[in-house]
Amino acid sequence: MNNLSRHKYIQDELNASASVKQKIFDRCADGIVGAADLLIAALRRKNKILLCGNGGSAADCQHLATEMVIRMSPRITRPGIPAIALTTDTSMLTAGANDLGYDRVFARAVEALGAGGDVLIGITTSGRSESVNNALRMARGKSMATVALLGKDGGTAKDLADVAIIVPSDDTQRIQEAHITIGHILCGLIEQELYG
DSSP states (O other), X not given: OOHHHHHHHHHHHHHHHHHHHHHHHHHHHHHHHHHHHHHHHXXXXXXXXXXXXXXXXXXXXXXXXXXXXXXXXXTOOXXXXXXXXXXXXXXXXXXXXXXXXXXXXXXXXXXXHOOTTOEEEEEOSSSOOHHHHHHXXXXXXXXXXXXXXXXXXXXXXXXTOSEEEEOSOSOHHHHHXXXXXXXXXXXHHHHHHHHO
């Protein structure tokens, strides 16, 4: 690949990413507002936010939980927001996978750590991850609110969430890029409305 081809590849990738993000406002803005409303209401009640996902979505969970606990905008002085990524405790994850089966690992964490009024954010690009879907089911059973960041056709998860935000793309990497953008927007809305 010569430099001209590399530049063309870079331009094509950036254009593809930008195209998906431009569609988010038209197709997902109402869902983002609905998710922000659930999160803000929970935090006003002194509840917490749990997040779960696999692979790149697990990394997004950790990223977004960190934005909430530490801060996103340096212009806003605020206390930490109670958010827990259920993807970080390797002992719990491996014990759960070994003893209960991987499909139940996040549901068990929600059962143990979730409480009525909390919010679970499940992140899955396909909406078909049973570990995430079972966690959404468990959260509903505990009277928690549920938000799902999805892609493609939303899969099973779209019907398990109070608010399903379905990125308009079938490309996993484009969906993941959109999920972190949507997550940043949610964090920004929380900071602005509660502490701005």
